[in-house]
Amino acid sequence: MNEETYDVIVSGAGPAGTTAAIYTARSGLSTLLLDKARIGGALGMAHQVANYPGLGFKEPLSGAGLLELMHAHAESFGVVFRPFQVYGFELSTEPFRVITATQVYQAKALVIAAGARSRSNWIPGERELVGHGVAYCATCDGPFFADKDVAVVGNSEEAVTEALVLAGYVSHIFLINPTSRFLAEDGEAAAVTSNEKIEVLFNSTIQSIEGDGAVTHVQVAGPQGAQRAVPVQGVFLYLAGNKPATDFLDGQLTLDQEGYIVTGPELDTSVPGVYAAGDVRGNRLRQVVIATADGAMAAMAIDRRLRKRAKLISQR
Ligand SMILES: Cc1cc2nc3c(=O)[nH]c(=O)nc-3n(C[C@H](O)[C@H](O)[C@H](O)COP(=O)(O)OP(=O)(O)OC[C@H]3O[C@@H](n4cnc5c(N)ncnc54)[C@H](O)[C@@H]3O)c2cc1C
Known part of the structure; x- marks a missing residue:
């Protein structure tokens, strides 16, 4: 199978992943953004977002509307968006491999931004x-x-x-x-x-x-x-059952007791080169501003890491 290669692959096109993709693409890194749904995740469920700075205070803005703006922004900077579910990763060797139903992708760095899935059992009404x-x-x-x-x-x-x-x-x-x-x-x-x-x-x-x-x-x-x-x-x-979307990691990253990805100060995970952003890392305050801030931090850490490596290689 032909394996497309990118500098960075971001799994999850919510506010965390989309922001990470905007920042890495803007830094000149080729970036693939994968999501199983064009409009999904927690933000896709938000009827009205009125606390994201600069937006939604004059005209009502839905979560889906905000996501559409974010995706258009990312694509304007050259981010490649593919509507594919990620089924798994191979993180033991670099480049890392990301597996979808029809295609395997490779990247030097990854951002996991798959959010925290909501309950599947709905209350009547x-x-x-x-x-x-x-x-x-x-x-x-x-x-x-x-x-x-x-x-x-x-x-x-x-x-x-x-x-x-x-x-x-x-x-x-x-x-x-x-x-x-x-x-x-x-x-x-x-x-x-x-x-x-x-x-x-x-x-x-x-x-x-x-x-x-x-x-x-x-x-x-x-x-x-x-x-x-x-x-x-x-x-x-606030019913039991909300779960971070980390099953697809198959034990390859360190998770906390509730299954959220454990991160360091640069949103680095237990595998160097793999970063996590947004609700998937169990932020105490789950808000769009926190998710976007996470995305930016992870992206800038990747930029520093890849530049440092490129410099080391050019000095050899
Ligand atoms: C009903 C509701 C209303 C809210 N209202 C507000 C509000 O008004 N203001 C505010 O600041 N915050 C609000 N929030 C919180 C906010 O939406 C979240 O904190 C934020 O969306 C988290 O961003 P994220 O990118 O980490 O995760 P998400 O937005 O959940 O995005 C994760 C993405 O990953 C994708 N994904 C998951 N698994 C896979 C996989 N295997 N392969 C590919 N893609 C995958 C999902 O499809 C999804 O698009 C609200 C949340 C809810 C549920």
């Missing part, structure tokens, strides 16, 4: 009402729910932290916790239970999200299965 009351990020969407009543669903540290962020915007929060405690630091759990805006519904599970075009209420099963309709205009979901 969730899919239809994403962007119409169903949300996943308090920092992103909290301001759209000013003075409204919302539900927060989950018992993780993320659910607790996000509820506290939301309390700064909304009128009242029903925190639907499927268990009798929180999987969070004691201080944060106490901050939630003592917050006068937050009403915790322990041992309760969300059954469905209801509304015709916009969320009006959620159906909740309480202890002993008692059913209850809770009136809310928004639902923020």
Whole structure:
């Protein structure tokens, strides 16, 4: 099979990967950007992005719209975009090899920017009402729910932290916790239970999200299965099951306990020449600005690495 060769291959064309590609291409490095979907990932799900500096504050801008701008920007600098899923890598020798269904590619450096996949199991009503009351990020969407009543669903540290962020915007929060405690630091759990805006519904599970075009209420099963309709205009979901997209690494890079890629200060991974950027490395704050900053940092580290190597070779 003919193997195309690039200086850099970026896996994942979300904001992290696309930014990395823009920077490497602009540095004169031939760059291939691979993604299984032209518009996908976390940003592809965002109904409205209003906190990316310079964009989305005058005219509403969807995540898909922002991605289209980013991809057009990358291609204008000569980035080659291919809509292929990456199935695996060979990282034991250089150049590295990247495997897709129809083609194997080679590169001197790689950026893994495959994001953190979302759950595959949807709550009834969730899919239809994403962007119409169903949300996943308090920092992103909290301001759209000013003075409204919302539900927060989950018992993780993320659910607790996000509820506290939301309390700064909304009128009242029903925190639907499927268990009798929180999987969070004691201080944060106490901050939630003592917050006068937050009403915790322990041992309760969300059954469905209801509304015709916009969320009006959620159906909740309480202890002993008692059913209850809770009136809310928004639902923020923090359910177990979000997973970094790192299965395809097949144990070749060091991951943390939750499967996120472990990175050094230059976003370098356990294999020199392979970098990780964005949600795939488990950033505490998952935002477009963080992902783009990661992409830029990884790209500049690659630029330094490849220039240094080229200089060493020319001195031989
Ligand atoms: C509903 C929602 C709303 C949000 N709203 C905002 C907001 O308003 N403001 C904000 O700043 N942040 C927001 N975020 C967070 C933000 O979208 C993410 O932090 C950001 O997109 C992370 O960028 P990324 O490039 O790391 O990952 P992603 O955007 O998830 O991109 C990863 C890419 O990798 C691709 N990929 C995965 N596996 C493979 C593979 N095997 N082969 C090829 N390609 C692959 C995916 O298709 C995807 O395109 C929101 C998130 C969600 C879910």
